[in-house]
Amino acid sequence: MALGTCILGSICVGLVCAQIARRVLPWLYLNVFGPTLFGPKVDLRRLGDWAVVTGATDGIGKAYAKALAKKGINVVLISRSLSKLEAVAKEITDSHKVEIKIIDIDFTDGPQIYQKIEKNITGLDIGVLVNNVGISYPHPEFFIDNNNRHPEFLRDIISVNIHSVTHMCALVLPNMIAKKKGVIINLSSTAAVIPNPLLSVYSGTKAFVDKFSVDLQTEYRNQGIIVQSVQPGFVATNMAKIRKSTLLAPSPDTYVASALKTVGIASQTAGYLPHALLQLTIHLLGAVAGDQMARNFIFNHLSGMRKRALRNSEKKK
Numbered sequence: 605m606a607l608g609t610c611i612l613g614s615i616c617v618g619l620v621c622a623q624i625a626r627r628v629l630p631w632l633y634l635n636v637f638g639p640t641l642f643g644p645k646v647d648l649r650r651l652g653d654w655a656v657v658t659g660a661t662d663g664i665g666k667a668y669a670k671a672l673a674k675k676g677i678n679v680v681l682i683s684r685s686l687s688k689l690e691a692v693a694k695e696i697t698d699s700h701k702v703e704i705k706i707i708d709i710d711f712t713d714g715p716q717i718y719q720k721i722e723k724n725i726t727g728l729d730i731g732v733l734v735n736n737v738g739i740s741y742p743h744p745e746f747f748i749d750n751n752n753r754h755p756e757f758l759r760d761i762i763s764v765n766i767h768s769v770t771h772m773c774a775l776v777l778p779n780m781i782a783k784k785k786g787v788i789i790n791l792s793s794t795a796a797v798i799p800n801p802l803l804s805v806y807s808g809t810k811a812f813v814d815k816f817s818v819d820l821q822t823e824y825r826n827q828g829i830i831v832q833s834v835q836p837g838f839v840a841t842n843m844a845k846i847r848k849s850t851l852l853a854p855s856p857d858t859y860v861a862s863a864l865k866t867v868g869i870a871s872q873t874a875g876y877l878p879h880a881l882l883q884l885t886i887h888l889l890g891a892v893a894g895d896q897m898a899r900n901f902i903f904n905h906l907s908g909m910r911k912r913a914l915r916n917s918e919k920k921k
């Protein structure tokens with residue numbers, strides 16, 4: 605009897621250990637050993653002469669543009685303001701021997717902008733597309749209150765965060781498929797994979813980007829195309845309203861240097877170990893204390909941010 609209990613106990617412990625190993629080892633490979641020991645698994649220079657980066661004049665997009673130029677890849681910078689595009693183009697060509705093309709368009713402007721982009725990139729040997737452009741709420745807010753205050757916001761956020769990603773993929777994929785090589789990096793967000801009340805439209809658009817990327821990857825994996833969904837936590841940019849970088853909110857350059865190491869290793873990634881640990885902590889909180897507890901915790905945190913933002917804007921009036 606005692607021997608039977610002992611064997612049964614050992615089997616149970618073995619099964620639990622196997623389950624833990626099945627989950628922990630892939631996580632360690634994707635977030636720690638893979639990027640540091642082997643990443644990036646593709647030589648981006650060999651995919652084509654050019655990269656295209658949307659939202660390239662600031663923050664994460666500018667950091668991708670600089671990092672790709674540093675590898676010797678020519679870059680097409682796409683953003684809203686011509687003067688900022690010219691300044692970033694100069695900054696890059698001053699320090700790297702590459703060609704830069706700039707395209708000034710506003711992604712809220714409707715479908716005709718894609719004809720302008722197509723005209724400007726036709727004939728370029730494009731190996732990398734970074735779908736980075738994105739906008740978010742001015743501050744966490746209830747869906748209807750935000751819509752009442754900014755009636756054009758719903759259309760704009762979907763145009764910038766969703767239409768840009770799908771249309772840009774449609775523009776560059778045919779040539780990548782013909783060459784049987786290419787990398788598409790789509791900027792999703794940690795907001796896509798954790799509860800994010802009071803930013804529901806933003807997180808919904810980012811969940812779209814994540815899901816679209818994963819399924820697109822499955823469609824074109826056998827044709828030599830890598831599609832990656834990158835899910836940053838906070839990065840010190842204008843959008844995040846964070847000026848000073850910290851370990852949890854790194855500078856865009858630090859973030860992108862880390863995220864680029866995951867290309868070819870992880871098809872969905874936080875891109876930066878502290879952000880991966882943050883996602884893990886929130887998922888564990890949900891698993892241990894219940895999903896509703898995790899949702900309430902984040903709701904209370906974002907409600908506090910909303911109240912502070914509203915108080916500040918009242919003071920400024």
Ligand SMILES: NC(=O)c1ccc[n+]([C@@H]2O[C@H](COP(=O)([O-])OP(=O)(O)OC[C@H]3O[C@@H](n4cnc5c(N)ncnc54)[C@H](OP(=O)(O)O)[C@@H]3O)[C@@H](O)[C@H]2O)c1
Pocket residue numbers: 658659660661662663664665682683684685688709710711712736737738739764791792793794795835836837838839840841842843844
């Ligand atoms: N920062 C974070 O904490 C964080 C976290 C998770 C995910 N992300 C995602 O990462 C991406 C980049 O974010 P970021 O923080 O680097 O943003 P950012 O600093 O605000 O920079 C956004 C870039 O996009 C351009 N842009 C904005 N609206 C545009 C429009 N309508 N048409 C054309 N260009 C436009 C901006 O150009 P202008 O300079 O002319 O405005 C700028 O170059 C976004 O997709 C965001 O959702 C960021």
